[in-house]
Amino acid sequence: MILANLLSVGQILPDMQAVERWQAIEEIVAMLVESGKIAASDKPELLAALKQREETMSTGIGFGIAIPHASSDRVTEVVAGFGRSKKGIEFDSLDNEPVHFIVLFVVPRDQFQTHLRTLAAIAKFLNDRTVREELANAPDAAALLGVFANRVQKS
Numbered sequence: 001m002i003l004a005n006l007l008s009v010g011q012i013l014p015d016m017q018a019v020e021r022w023q024a025i026e027e028i029v030a031m032l033v034e035s036g037k038i039a040a041s042d043k044p045e046l047l048a049a050l051k052q053r054e055e056t057m058s059t060g061i062g063f064g065i066a067i068p069h070a071s072s073d074r075v076t077e078v079v080a081g082f083g084r085s086k087k088g089i090e091f092d093s094l095d096n097e098p099v100h101f102i103v104l105f106v107v108p109r110d111q112f113q114t115h116l117r118t119l120a121a122i123a124k125f126l127n128d129r130t131v132r133e134e135l136a137n138a139p140d141a142a143a144l145l146g147v148f149a150n151r152v153q154k155s
Helices: 021-035 040-056 112-127 129-137 141-154
Strands: 060-062 069-074 079-089 101-107
Touching: 021 040, 021 079, 021 101, 021 141, 040 069, 040 101, 069 112, 079 141, 101 112, 101 129, 112 129, 129 141
Parallel strands: 069 101
Antiparallel strands: 079 101
């Protein structure tokens, strides 16, 4: 799973406005609708699936990272979006710290293995402190995408 292949500049929010997790999820999904990755008519159902998953347990995994995710029959391939918040977002994280990096993804409903592999790849990628520092310091969406792409080449 190469994360850079899931993202484009239009799927990256370098300066999120949300201050809490539900706003953050809605902000990223709205961006995915605007970028054409999700149909506007599918937005309510996808938000409901993401919120349902989030209510079982926060996807704020610590170290300033959240990975909201869901499966849906409204997508035919993995759809992802990345958001960065410099001020931090209250996400009810496992470590009770604010979230600065959010990778949201939706996978087709019947692709359980893809779901697990995507989740594991994102968690492994963001677990690297150097990656988080590079993401924090990137000036814009293109530079953020570059962090994802350059990390693939280095590994």
